Amino acid sequence: MEPVDQTPVYQTEALIAEDILAYLDKHQHKTMLRFITCGSVDDGKSTLIGRLLYDSKMIFEDQLAALEADSKRVGTQGAEIDFALLVDGLAAEREQGITIDVAYRFFSTEKRKFIVADTPGHEQYTRNMVTGASTADLAVILIDARKGVLTQTRRHSYLAHLIGIRHIVLAVNKMDLVDYSQARFDEIVAEYREFAASIGIAEFVAMPISGFKGDNITAPSPNTPWYSGPSLVEHLETVEVDTATDQARPFRMPVQWVNRPNLDFRGFSGLIAGGTVEPGDAVRVLPSGKTSTVSRIVTLDGDVELAVAGQSVTICLADEIDCSRGDVIATADQPPQAADQFEATIVWMDDDAMLVGRSYWLKLGTQIVSVTVQQPKYTVNVNTLEHLACKTLELNAIGVAEIATDKPLVFEPYADSRTLGGFILIDKITNRTVGAGMLHFALRRAQNVHWQATDITREVHASLKNQKPKVLWFTGLSGSGKSTIANEVEKRLNLMNRHTFLLDGDNVRHSLNRDLGFTEADRIENIRRVGEVAKLMADAGLIVLTAFISPFRAEREMVRKMLPEGEFVEIFVDTPLEVAEARDVKGLYKKARSGALKNFTGIDSPYEPPEDPDIRVNTVEMTPEEAAEHIVRQLMPLK
Numbered sequence: 001m002e003p004v005d006q007t008p009v010y011q012t013e014a015l016i017a018e019d020i021l022a023y024l025d026k027h028q029h030k031t032m033l034r035f036i037t038c039g040s041v042d043d044g045k046s047t048l049i050g051r052l053l054y055d056s057k058m059i060f061e062d063q064l065a066a067l068e069a070d071s072k073r074v075g076t077q078g079a080e081i082d083f084a085l086l087v088d089g090l091a092a093e094r095e096q097g098i099t100i101d102v103a104y105r106f107f108s109t110e111k112r113k114f115i116v117a118d119t120p121g122h123e124q125y126t127r128n129m130v131t132g133a134s135t136a137d138l139a140v141i142l143i144d145a146r147k148g149v150l151t152q153t154r155r156h157s158y159l160a161h162l163i164g165i166r167h168i169v170l171a172v173n174k175m176d177l178v179d180y181s182q183a184r185f186d187e188i189v190a191e192y193r194e195f196a197a198s199i200g201i202a203e204f205v206a207m208p209i210s211g212f213k214g215d216n217i218t219a220p221s222p223n224t225p226w227y228s229g230p231s232l233v234e235h236l237e238t239v240e241v242d243t244a245t246d247q248a249r250p251f252r253m254p255v256q257w258v259n260r261p262n263l264d265f266r267g268f269s270g271l272i273a274g275g276t277v278e279p280g281d282a283v284r285v286l287p288s289g290k291t292s293t294v295s296r297i298v299t300l301d302g303d304v305e306l307a308v309a310g311q312s313v314t315i316c317l318a319d320e321i322d323c324s325r326g327d328v329i330a331t332a333d334q335p336p337q338a339a340d341q342f343e344a345t346i347v348w349m350d351d352d353a354m355l356v357g358r359s360y361w362l363k364l365g366t367q368i369v370s371v372t373v374q375q376p377k378y379t380v381n382v383n384t385l386e387h388l389a390c391k392t393l394e395l396n397a398i399g400v401a402e403i404a405t406d407k408p409l410v411f412e413p414y415a416d417s418r419t420l421g422g423f424i425l426i427d428k429i430t431n432r433t434v435g436a437g438m439l440h441f442a443l444r445r446a447q448n449v450h451w452q453a454t455d456i457t458r459e460v461h462a463s464l465k466n467q468k469p470k471v472l473w474f475t476g477l478s479g480s481g482k483s484t485i486a487n488e489v490e491k492r493l494n495l496m497n498r499h500t501f502l503l504d505g506d507n508v509r510h511s512l513n514r515d516l517g518f519t520e521a522d523r524i525e526n527i528r529r530v531g532e533v534a535k536l537m538a539d540a541g542l543i544v545l546t547a548f549i550s551p552f553r554a555e556r557e558m559v560r561k562m563l564p565e566g567e568f569v570e571i572f573v574d575t576p577l578e579v580a581e582a583r584d585v586k587g588l589y590k591k592a593r594s595g596a597l598k599n600f601t602g603i604d605s606p607y608e609p610p611e612d613p614d615i616r617v618n619t620v621e622m623t624p625e626e627a628a629e630h631i632v633r634q635l636m637p638l639k
Contacts, residue, residue, distance in 0.1 A: 030108065033241050035167075036117040036132045038160065039142035040152035048142065048173065048211035049118050052233070053107050055218045104132075111237040119156075130347050130436055133160055134422065137241050138167035140232075141192075145178045145208075149191050157192075158382045161201050162345065162398070162438065164418055167239050168196075168204035171232065175224065176210040182226045198385060205235060246309035250334040251275030251283070252412075252420060254365035255327045259314050267298055267314035268323055270366065273419035275331065276308045277315065282332035285323045286410045291332050292319040326367040328410040328420070336420055338408040339442035345400050345414075346373070348393035350427070350434035356392055356521040357528055359558045360434065361426040362405060365419050369405040370561070372528075373425075375521075376401040392521065393435070402443065414438035428554050461541030465499040469538040469567055470635070474547045475556060475610065476573030477602050478588055479580035481619045481627070482547040485573060488628030490545055498543055503530060505548040518599040524555055531559035538567060551607045571631060572613035577602050579620055 037048055104117050117132035133139065139160040143153055160168065170192055178184045189206045196204060207216055208224050209232060215221035218233045230238075252274045259267040277283075281294045296316040297307050307313045315329060323329070330336055348354050354373060362371035376399035378387040393399045414421030425435035462469050472489065474482040483504050490500050509516070513529055516522040527550050537544045550556050560568040580602070581589040592600035599605045610616075615634050617627040 030111065030113045031241055032113045032115065033138060033236060033239065034115045034117075034136045035138035035140060035236065036119050036129075036136045036160075036165075037140045037142060038119045038129055038133070038156040040144070040147070040150040040156075046118050048140070048171070048209070048217075049105055049116055051211045051214060051217055052114075052116070053105060055214065055233070109233060109237055114236065129156060130159060130163065130349065133163045133165060134418075134436065136160075136163075136165055138169065138236070138239060139165045140169045140171050141204075142171045142173045143188055143192070145172050145174045145181075145184055145188065148188050149195060153192070154195060155382045157196065157201065158199050158380075158385075159347070159398075161199055162347075163422075164414060164438075168201055169232070169235065170204050170206040172206065172208050173211055175208045175215060176213045180208070180215075180223045182224075185227075205229065207232060207235070246274045247276060249274035249309070249417070251277045251281070251329075251331040252336060252417070253277070253313075253315065253329045254367070254410075254419065255323060255325055255329060256366050258324055265316075266320075267296070267316045268327075268329060269312070269314040270329075271312045272307055272309050273365070274309050274417060276306060277331075278306050283315075283317070283329050284332045284335045285321060286328045286330060286335055287338040287408045288322060288327070289335075290319075290321040290323075292317040292321055294318070328365075336410055336412045336417075337442055338410050340405045340408050341443040342403050342405075342409075342411070343400065343440045343443060344403050344423075344437045345398065345440065346376075346393060346425070346435050346437040348395060348397045348399070348435050350432060351395055352434075353395075354393040354435065355524055357524040358552075358554055359428060361428055362403070362409075362423050363426060364409060364411065364421075364423040364439075367409060369407055369409055370428075370558075371403050371405045371425070374402045374404075400440075403437075411439050411442070413441055428557065458539040458541065461539065463541075465541045467498055467541065467543060469541055470543045470569055471534045471538055471559070471563060471567060472543065472545045472569050472571055472631075472635075473534075473550070473556065473559065474545065474571045474573055475550045475613075477575055477577060477580040477607055478549060478600075479583045479585060480573040480575035481624055482549075482573045484624045485617065485619075485627045485631070486545045486547040488624050489631050492628060492632050493543060499541065500543045500545060501537055503534060503544065503546045503548075505546075508548075518605070520552075520599075520605070523551060523605075527552075527555040527559065531555075531562055534559065535562045538563060549601050549607070551601045551605065553608045553610070556610070569615065569635070570610055570613045571615045571617065572610045573619060573627075574609070574616055575619045 104115060107114050107116070117136065119129040119132040139156075141153060141157055141160070143149060157168070170189065172185050172188050175181075175185070185206075185208045192204075192206075207229055208227055209216045210221075210223075211217065213223075215223050216227065216231045219231050220227075229235075251272070253268075253270045253272045255268045256270040257268075259265070259269045277294060277297065279294050279296060282291065283294055284291050294315055295318045297304050298314040298316065299307075299311070304313070317323070328336060346354075356375045357372055359370050359372055362369050376390050376393060379390045379393065379397050379399040380386075381388055382398065390397070390399060393401075410420065412420040421439045423437050423439065424433050425437065426432065427434050458469065472486070474486045476482050483506075486502055486504070490502050493500050508530060509526070512533065513526050516526050527548065530546060530548060534544045534546055556570060560570070562568075584590060588597060588600060589603065591597035592603040601607045615631055617630055619627060622630065
């Protein structure tokens, strides 16, 4: 049997040209489905989306003319239309014939509106695929009928399931290139079903298609009489969207903004993440736990009597209780949890490896907290599903680790709520998004540990010593003179009857931090421990001097944030590398240059100098005594 050409005669919907307002009104109340296409390179993801845009009449005459011209110039389908060019908008994508970034496209049919994300197939762009999948309700996993299930097919299927996409379509593409063979289709589906079951995908819809020829895209294809299932568009139009499931859950709304236009109105605005809410409902504000009732629900179109998941509203409460951005308003008798330690799955998305113990920003919904990540328990080999031991997470790695936040986080397990269970990690220095994660559960081991109130406060300790506590943080390269200058400063403060204590880097590594090496992760933990000790000493009313290389800005900033404002003084002992190396009192630079000493700051490990230190001393121009005198003058008065 000769294959039947499925390409339709292209014609846009006439109502668009006749009455645009009527067209918009017709489409206003349709449900929305977000889905992604994923799979390996050249499985036909972009071509499929281009076909959907074309068949749903979502391109206009000028776009069609440009598409036809581009197909002849840079297309891969000879004289025929290359539908992939509708999506591969980057010049690099067109030149290479691959997808690099995530491309989002909108289209609609008579029954539903759609936003589709075309995600990259290359392993090096896996992080882009995670971005596209994070808001999707459905994933179309494409497989080239000639190649079968590949590594990226497994990787993307695992990620889609991990991110919580409940609806999976297995689209066996390019059936026209295997003569629409039912045997080949059945073979691929059987192989995929075995893999899907091993990662927890219980159900999926398999269909034979040809994105290029149009088989089983908008209507059943005569080329596959042995297939009795729905066409792709038919399935997309009828699958249940997650909004319906979200509405059945208890009410939750992360507060995005406190709406206070005048003295007579105070409301809390946000997107409802789950459940429904009506005036009169009892609610609880978390993490404070304060309760109230809903007095009004305000929208752009006026007050409403019912609001549901997926709506953006402003909620007014009957009582004047403290509620701000980052808080969560929830149903009073079924509130979410709040905790500060969790187990989580993390997908690392940055070129630089994760630094264990480093402080990152964690953004979950409208909440932003500081978080540290412990050494991962394991990473997942998505090809074998094997759990592998690791010390950190590299680009595109998927691992499970424990995390700790600096204050309680209102959350729900990711399996129950994407909004309150999914987070991103942000580098504090560069503001890059470096990871994405899913919370599993809270760690309960610290639930019975509370801060013990004491009658003798830090203010009392400081008053007894007649001084203001300070942490004088000396930072600089090895050989810059930090310890020498810090010692001189302490002697001068001692003569002024100040109560001090000097924490020296070498001395601390002989005791408290003797278990730590000099990798980046160990350096970070070294500074974290010293920071905690310095804070306790400052609580005792002391002036603490610390002499550490402390090479990373992020950790110095972490210690600054441990202390009340104004108590942390960053002192940059500014010495050029060549000067410090020429001094080489301990012979460390010589060992580092010869390769006998690894991870040495300034040679094979970076030093990040302060950008705006509180005090700077130049040891090329100053003697240690002059530098100490300069520092003490800058610190006066110390009361």
